[in-house]
Amino acid sequence: MATRCCSFNIIGELGNARAGVLHLPHGDVPTPAFMPVGTRGTVRGLTSGDLVTVGASMVLSNTYHLWVRPGHELIRDLGGLHRFMAWDGPILTDSGGYQVFSMRHRNKVTEEGVRFRSPEDGIYRMLTPEVSVEIQEALGVDIAMAFDECIEWPADEVRTQKSTARTTRWLHRCLQARRHADTTALFGIVQGGMYPDQRAAHAEELSALDLDGYAVGGLSVGEGQHEMMEMVSVSTQILPKHKVRYLMGVGHPKDIVQAVLRGVDLFDCVLPSRAGRHGTTYTSVGRINMKSAIHKADTSPLDPSCDCEACTKYTRAYLRHLTKCDELLGKRLLTLHNMTFYQRLMSDLRDAISRSDGDALTRIQQRAEISSAVQKTR
Amino acid sequence: MATRCCSFNIIGELGNARAGVLHLPHGDVPTPAFMPVGTRGTVRGLTSGDLVTVGASMVLSNTYHLWVRPGHELIRDLGGLHRFMAWDGPILTDSGGYQVFSMRHRNKVTEEGVRFRSPEDGIYRMLTPEVSVEIQEALGVDIAMAFDECIEWPADEVRTQKSTARTTRWLHRCLQARRHADTTALFGIVQGGMYPDQRAAHAEELSALDLDGYAVGGLSVGEGQHEMMEMVSVSTQILPKHKVRYLMGVGHPKDIVQAVLRGVDLFDCVLPSRAGRHGTTYTSVGRINMKSAIHKADTSPLDPSCDCEACTKYTRAYLRHLTKCDELLGKRLLTLHNMTFYQRLMSDLRDAISRSDGDALTRIQQRAEISSAVQKTR
Numbered sequence: 001m002a003t004r005c006c007s008f009n010i011i012g013e014l015g016n017a018r019a020g021v022l023h024l025p026h027g028d029v030p031t032p033a034f035m036p037v038g039t040r041g042t043v044r045g046l047t048s049g050d051l052v053t054v055g056a057s058m059v060l061s062n063t064y065h066l067w068v069r070p071g072h073e074l075i076r077d078l079g080g081l082h083r084f085m086a087w088d089g090p091i092l093t094d095s096g097g098y099q100v101f102s103m104r105h106r107n108k109v110t111e112e113g114v115r116f117r118s119p120e121d122g123i124y125r126m127l128t129p130e131v132s133v134e135i136q137e138a139l140g141v142d143i144a145m146a147f148d149e150c151i152e153w154p155a156d157e158v159r160t161q162k163s164t165a166r167t168t169r170w171l172h173r174c175l176q177a178r179r180h181a182d183t184t185a186l187f188g189i190v191q192g193g194m195y196p197d198q199r200a201a202h203a204e205e206l207s208a209l210d211l212d213g214y215a216v217g218g219l220s221v222g223e224g225q226h227e228m229m230e231m232v233s234v235s236t237q238i239l240p241k242h243k244v245r246y247l248m249g250v251g252h253p254k255d256i257v258q259a260v261l262r263g264v265d266l267f268d269c270v271l272p273s274r275a276g277r278h279g280t281t282y283t284s285v286g287r288i289n290m291k292s293a294i295h296k297a298d299t300s301p302l303d304p305s306c307d308c309e310a311c312t313k314y315t316r317a318y319l320r321h322l323t324k325c326d327e328l329l330g331k332r333l334l335t336l337h338n339m340t341f342y343q344r345l346m347s348d349l350r351d352a353i354s355r356s357d358g359d360a361l362t363r364i365q366q367r368a369e370i371s372s373a374v375q376k377t378r
Numbered sequence: 379m380a381t382r383c384c385s386f387n388i389i390g391e392l393g394n395a396r397a398g399v400l401h402l403p404h405g406d407v408p409t410p411a412f413m414p415v416g417t418r419g420t421v422r423g424l425t426s427g428d429l430v431t432v433g434a435s436m437v438l439s440n441t442y443h444l445w446v447r448p449g450h451e452l453i454r455d456l457g458g459l460h461r462f463m464a465w466d467g468p469i470l471t472d473s474g475g476y477q478v479f480s481m482r483h484r485n486k487v488t489e490e491g492v493r494f495r496s497p498e499d500g501i502y503r504m505l506t507p508e509v510s511v512e513i514q515e516a517l518g519v520d521i522a523m524a525f526d527e528c529i530e531w532p533a534d535e536v537r538t539q540k541s542t543a544r545t546t547r548w549l550h551r552c553l554q555a556r557r558h559a560d561t562t563a564l565f566g567i568v569q570g571g572m573y574p575d576q577r578a579a580h581a582e583e584l585s586a587l588d589l590d591g592y593a594v595g596g597l598s599v600g601e602g603q604h605e606m607m608e609m610v611s612v613s614t615q616i617l618p619k620h621k622v623r624y625l626m627g628v629g630h631p632k633d634i635v636q637a638v639l640r641g642v643d644l645f646d647c648v649l650p651s652r653a654g655r656h657g658t659t660y661t662s663v664g665r666i667n668m669k670s671a672i673h674k675a676d677t678s679p680l681d682p683s684c685d686c687e688a689c690t691k692y693t694r695a696y697l698r699h700l701t702k703c704d705e706l707l708g709k710r711l712l713t714l715h716n717m718t719f720y721q722r723l724m725s726d727l728r729d730a731i732s733r734s735d736g737d738a739l740t741r742i743q744q745r746a747e748i749s750s751a752v753q754k755t756r
Contacts, residue, residue, distance in 0.1 A: 040699070040700075040703050040705060041696070041699065042706075042707045043707075044706045044707065045707055045710065046707065047687065047691070047707065047710075047711070048691070049687070049691070069699065069703060070674065070695075070698075070702075074674065074675060074695075078675060078693070078695055079677075084693075084695070084699075085696065086691045086692055086696070277706075296448065296452065297452060297455065297456060299457075309425065313425070313464045314464055315456070315462075317456055317462070318462055321418070321419065321448045321462075322418075322420060324447065324448070325418050327418060327420050327422065328420075328422045328706060328709060328710070329421075329422065329423055329424065329425065331706060332423065332425075332710065333425070
């Protein structure tokens with residue numbers, strides 16, 4: 001067994017919710033944690049210093065995108081992804097699977113892996129468990145994700161079972177392919193579609209492998225919140241308690257809180273950054289479309305309870321003007337705000353769980369519901 | 379005579395070059411100074427805090443753009459442009475003339491002014507000297523520019539003479555239209571095309587009016603540097619010595635230095651910000667296209683003699699990657715660098731002139747030539 005480079009300590013519990021610390025080669029991550037998404041080695045519009053300012057301790061980057069541009073070998077030769085993007089903290093990469101499976105009509109899926117043609121350069125490539133691990137280890141990230149099959153939604157029971165079995169076989173190939181287990185952890189991904197018994201069986205199977213950490217994948221694909229949370233619960237009830245749990249690609253503030261209540265520790269989602277670039281903000285008074293004319297002459301701050309640069313220095317009227325004009329500064333400021341909002345949500349969750357303060361947790365839950373819903377304007 | 383809200387002190391001279399301080403309602407501007415261009419009330423991608431960081435003391439914004447969106451009356455009602463864009467320092471606005479004259483086939487020019495149809499909203503508007511002054515005063519800027527006729531280049535002698543005469547008549551209407559001379563200065567603009575005698579005559583005519591400050595306009599329109607500098611010299615030799623002189627829309631570092639040597643104090647240009655957004659940088663080793671493959675694996679800083687965030691935290695390889703991917707962070711970092719570079723040039727010029735250090739001035743001139751030329755790569 002290779003040396004572990006990843007460990008997880010629980011420092012507080014409240015029901016099924018846990019507060020903890022994830023220890024990784026590039027530092028400690030207090031959990032529950034939200035990872036901003038830095039697709040091409042950059043969280044759009046933010047410097048690595050900005051990420052520290054908003055309170056992020058770990059970022060996610062995308063294997064597929066860095067493979068195509070500028071290439072994982074170049075990044076390895078330049079000293080790894082941390083140095084490349086000037087981010088000293090922990091980094092997790094996805095496996096690239098999500099991107100290549102979403103290239104419909106451009107890919108061919110076999111037991112070996114996925115052959116596809118990159119839209120960026122028209123080049124045919126083959127992504128396999130071995131290639132995915134090789135790329136992620138070359139990037140030198142703290143956590144690599146296993147290459148799994150991302151099936152379409154909805155998918156029937158037989159199709160789901162076959163796909164999950166392939167994901168397990170691919171996981172074993174990923175484990176075999178590792179060369180740097182001492183510096184890059186590998187997380188497995190629980191699949192099983194929307195079938196509770198399949199989710200449970202897969203969680204059991206992966207638990208037996210004593211992996212560095214566990215993700216719940218294949219969710220937030222179109223199913224409702226109720227169904228998503230059922231799949232989360234069924235997985236976290238089985239996964240080993242002292243390993244970190246990561247719900248991939250989730251989500252709205254209210255989804256994050258619900259998943260934390262079910263024992264999830266780690267999240268990532270493009271929502272705060274993508275929404276910010278397109279003029280949508282998450283605030284203590286609701287989700288707000290900054291293009292709306294109601295903000296035209298509004299000199300109040302975007303979110304009076306936020307201390308970010310957008311909220312303390314600028315008015316809604318100005319932010320609306322920038323958004324209407326599609327100005328770069330608008331994208332930057334709204335992204336900064338949304339990131340700050342998400343990181344404060346996580347910090348509040350950590351505090352409430354650490355203090356075993358159920359009332360505080362209930363208030364956070366209520367606030368998350370409000371911030372996820374469109375702001376009411378009489 | 380209305381109270382002056384603008385005064386200029388010369389604190390050092392070296393040949394025709396001057397170092398001084400321009401006193402304005404929102405603060406002092408050490409000259410020679412370069413104003414970053416904040417077209418829509420924002421220097422693209424930079425916060426007002428960033429402008430302080432790069433060393434800018436005054437910004438330029440565009441009357442036409444703010445008139446159309448979000449409207450000068452709204453900005454006035456919200457407390458003026460300074461408050462709107464959260465910039466406490468001095469602001470100068472152009473007259474809007476440049477934009478409406480450049481709308482070929484969409485405008486009609488008469489003695490009254492320019493009638494045109496805005497591409498942004500399809501609305502017909504009429505810009506006159508009176509309207510231009512009204513808008514600029516409503517914005518509450520420190521310096522308003524007189525509404526002048528921007529003629530095509532090249533233009534023959536008779537056409538130029540007629541146009542310059544109209545500019546003078548429009549200047550008188552601007553002076554008549556002022557309501558807030560106590561808070562917004564008004565600068566006249568020397569025209570006269572590429573005809574030295576017309577330039578001289580117009581400079582004489584405007585000097586007699588004892589205006590708050592003087593601009594040299596209608597240059598950097600396609601003529602060469604030699605011709606441009608001839609027009610600058612002929613104007614500055616006549617303009618009153620103790621009034622500030624502003625060369626509009628210039629330019630490359632080498633053009634700025636040449637104009638400073640001829641007695642110009644104030645500059646603005648979209649070059650550093652626009653070039654930065656498109657991947658071109660001004661450095662101590664030349665003008666660099668960051669998209670070039672030669673930077674692919676270059677771990678050296680963009681400019682080793684620069685202390686900006688782009689140069690101290692990131693490598694050329696990473697900046698090239700961001701630029702190739704058209705990432706927001708690339709635009710921000712290269713803009714920050716170019717702005718820092720321009721402001722350092724101005725600061726160096728001020729120091730050399732204040733100390734009457736001719737050798738230093740010669741070295742700055744040589745460096746500006748290098749930074750304006752494409753970097754040599756063996």
